[in-house]
Amino acid sequence: MPLRFYGSGAAAVFAPLETLSRSELVARRLTDAIALGLIPDAEQLPGESDLAGIFGVSTTTIREALSSLRLRGLIDTRRGRGGGSFVRAHEEISTAIVRDRLEELSLAQLRDLGDHYSAIAGTAARLAAERATSDDVERLTAVCDSLESAEGLGGRRRADAQFHIEVAATAQSTRLYRAEVSLQAEVGTLLWLAFGDDESHRRTVRSCRDVVAAIDRTDGEAARAAAEERVADSTARLIDLRLTLEDR
């Protein structure tokens, strides 16, 4: 299978898939990519065999996934010369996806997801503070800057994921880095679709700056606290949102 430069680092969207029905997961990743604006409206998707290569699944699985996207009105498929699958993005997709995803999760599961993420993000930040050189701090600051100037849901989610991956890499831990990539895939997209507004973006940037400031002071406990606080805040906001789904 071909290897991709910045393959896992790109996190979420085109990461290899492991569990559950493969076609459902492929459909989910493509839906996320469309909702986040990573694949713009009217853009042609890669061919079935290319997609099969990217996701590491069979073309049959890709065909099933595309058919479910078609049913949900997310793509159009045209036959013949110049044919293929074309994206049909629309405004309500994000809201619908967040509702679907959150409805699948209980409050206890959301709390548990937050606990897991907190363990990974908190430890990565503490180790990063102990193990960062001034070059590392400079790079983390640059990633914060690009997060601050990132525009659009897709751009912001990507910069945010890159920040967290960079912290785990600064911790010098391959395992924490891989855990961060898979958590970004699981929860990163959901968070940005639910809270992608400008005010949330500003909060995210502030909390990333706090983590970097603590890493710069080699203050492991403060770095951990800042990272954990951010996860706790996001988890509480997701639980609040999940509760509103009971009101209908």
Added chain:
Amino acid sequence: MINPLVLDAGLEAVLEVVESVVGDAFALADRIGAEVQSVFTGQPTVRRADLGAVVELARPALEDPAARIQGAGFVAAIDALADSRWWLEWFMFSNGAAERLLVDTDPRGENFYDYGSLPWFDVPQRTGRRYITGPYVDYLCTDDYTLTFTVPVTVRDRFVGVAGADVRVFTFEKAILPCLRATQRKVAIVNDQRRIVLSNSARHVSGTLLRAELPSYRIEDLPLSVVELTS
């Protein structure tokens, strides 16, 4: 003033193995660099397709069962190639064979990454000298804990990119730990940031920074030193 480290036969043996592993990686990087240089010297504009010789040099090294190389190739300076602003002509050992690394050259693409400021590219560009990056979590290529050996490639004083090779920290450790253990001394190999690449002490594990001033010996011309640990 800290005393320099006094070498004995055991440490000389360590240096010999380190220089052999590092030497192999740089020798491959140099071969690729020389080939790329001759391509650039021979024609006014160079395109991606003109770099076909890189894989011919990388493949035997990657597929040699005794080799310790995980990845190798050439990374172009921005705008050095006529048909792509960014480009990695890079190959990795995967599933028993040399595989090309796929590169997203569209800056808006999900898999695009501007490597211009990363140490394995930037340091040889700025200093004009070879460099060892790492140990670091390489999330761009190997997806593993890695050492990257790069040399600058210049054509008539113009920097056109870096040629290089990756060695996994796992492989480096496997090659060097036996003789490090045999020294009967507590020693670490550190990089220029004083980050430990490998040591024979559980109190000084790889990836951590050595903050204390300790007797050390800098390996000639390399950003690596051997340090005597006191605890």
